[in-house]
Amino acid sequence: MGFLAHSDVVPVEPGTEKDWAFDAFSGKIAEGFVWDRGTLDMKGTLMAVMEAVETLLNKGFSPERTLYLAFGHDEEIGGQNGAAQIAAHLENQNVRFSYTLDEGMVVLDPDLSPTRKLLGVIGVAEKGYLTLKLKTRGQGGHSSSPPLRTAIGTLCKAATRLENKQMPATLAGPTGSFFRYIGPDMPFGKKLLFANQWIFKPLILLTLKKSNTTNAMIRTTLAPTMIQGGVKENIMPTRAHLLVNFRILPGDSVKKVVEHVKKVIHDDAIEVEISQNIISEPPPISSTDSKGFFNIRKTIAQVFPDASVSPGLVIAMTDSRHYTNISDNCYRFAPFVFSPKDIPRIHGTNERVSIEGYTRAIQYYIQLIKNCAGKE
Ligand SMILES: [Zn+2]
DSSP: OEEEEEOOOOOOOTTOGGGSSSOTTSOEEETTEEEOTTIIIIIHHHHHHHHHHHHHHHTTOOOSSOOEEEEESOGGGTSTTTHHHHHHHHHHTTOOEEEEEESSOOEEOTTTSTTSSOEEEEEEEEOEEEEEEEEEEOOOEETTSOOSSOHHHHHHHHHHHHHHSOOOOOOOTHHHHHHHHHGGGSOHHHHHHHHTHHHHHHHHHHHHHTSHHHHHHHSOEEEEEEEEEOSSTTEEOSEEEEEEEEEEOBTBOHHHHHHHHHHHHOOTTEEEEEOSSOOBOOOOOOOSSSHHHHHHHHHHHHHSTTOEEEEEEESSOOGGGGGTTTEEEEEEOOOOEEOTTTGGGTTSTTOEEEHHHHHHHHHHHHHHHHHHHOOO
16 A cells, blocks of 8 residues: 655745744744644644654564555645656556555544534545636727727626536535435434435535535536736737636546536637646545555544544545556545644644644554554
8 A cells, every 4th residue: 555645835925924823834842733834734644654654663563565655745736746756657667556545634523524523534536627718809909999899808708607507516426425424423404314315415415505615525616716818907908818727526527627618608709728737637436345445444443433434525636646547546534633723724824733633643554554554
């Protein structure tokens, strides 16, 4: 199996440095935490894996099967020179993993968990990624006598149409499994709802569409993120473009998204171009019936005895997608308990990991290695 991690971190947003309780790159240990950019995403995991391996080596532990530690250095910008190269190298050596374990999901504390109890979520899938560039031309000239149809107006109309006619929502795939797993632990009314998905599907989807986070779990999302056109306030732009970022649900594809967009905007004046920056088809969904899933789950039960466990969908991208060719399954789970207060710290201000949580993560990896690779 392969333990995946990335050693790079996102920058500290300029102007927010002074909002940190301790210097953002100091690694300061204070008040029961290690404070540093990257402690949650994801040096805490990377270091905990290494400390677990070192602890076991010092005890003379020898695994029966081969374990790989594969750490990339550029996940935050796509992983092309890190994870993608490591995976290609391993493929050349004919290395094949039974499974990989990477970041993506965590243990949700009762305030964050829909069951209001500790819940370990093992990411069995992640969304794909695509940006489309919608380009159009306009009649130039003076803005005092504008044409009825303008380049920017055309793009705004397209964006509105896309927002009004989204890709379909579904409970198939990992999100459906998530709710089936946690259903029995839900409060009574919701338990009834989720235990009978076949009857209440429309009602469940309606509820999930209401929050940005749950909406992202049930459909391919679209986000118009950049619009450009025009050089001066009194000149009509002759060209303009709009970037729309898509996060593709497993089951959808780049082709389906492009077809949907063309159909919905229904405008010959707009050219739809695929941005070549990052394109990722949603990777295959990993099994919940494999030795790997079983081991990760069993180890959660051993190290977090109060937690129940479910599979889930990671709505962002991880380096795991580079390993799908050489791994039977890819799981995304880091053994850290997250509360609602931790979420804004990821890629945000005052990122920190608790010493207690970090120590528990080391225990988790020691136990997992023993469970999956050991003689003990
Ligand atoms: Zn990360």
